[in-house]
Amino acid sequence: EEGIARIKDLTGGVGADSVLECVGTGESFDQALACSRPGGTIGYVGVPHGVSFDGQKLFFGQKRMLGGPAPVRRFLPDLMDRVLKGKIKPGKVFDLQLPLADVAEGYRAMDERRAIKVLLAVDARANSRTA
Known part of the structure; x- marks a missing residue:
């Protein structure tokens, strides 16, 4: 609740244009929906097994949800180089x-x-x- 309120405060009560959900639980999906603005986009990585969320919030909030695997092996060499430097x-x-x-x-x-x-x-x- 505190995180949602903070995002709403930072965005003038509207919500974020884009939210990245990386936990994969029902609670984290609900938080992502609550943090995003009408017409906003929620991206998620990984496969949320057995997770359910209120599809009506997605539909009536005119929000988009996009998901897919995180290609870690593709980004890891460049990422590690940047971290080490x-x-x-x-x-x-x-x-x-x-x-x-x-x-x-x-x-x-x-x-x-x-x-x-x-x-x-x-x-x-x-x-x-x-x-």
Whole structure:
């Protein structure tokens, strides 16, 4: 609710032109519908198995929904090059950083909603608990 209200506030009560849904749950689809403006577009990646949402909100809101797989392998080499050269700083996306040995804790944190995105550090020097 807070995120929806913030987006509505930032857009003068209208909603966003485009919303990208990357979680794949019924709740996240409902939030995407609520955040988008009439006539807006909701994009999603991945395959949301067993997810249902109110199709009437899509229809009567005159909204579009587009989906498809994320071609990670196509973009990964260029993306990693940019990250390693410091052209892209992914740290703002991650809210928890853990050493690779704590990968199970990272999954637990996401499952328990204590973290949204976890950065696993392969480096032995990485012992920070926040990104």
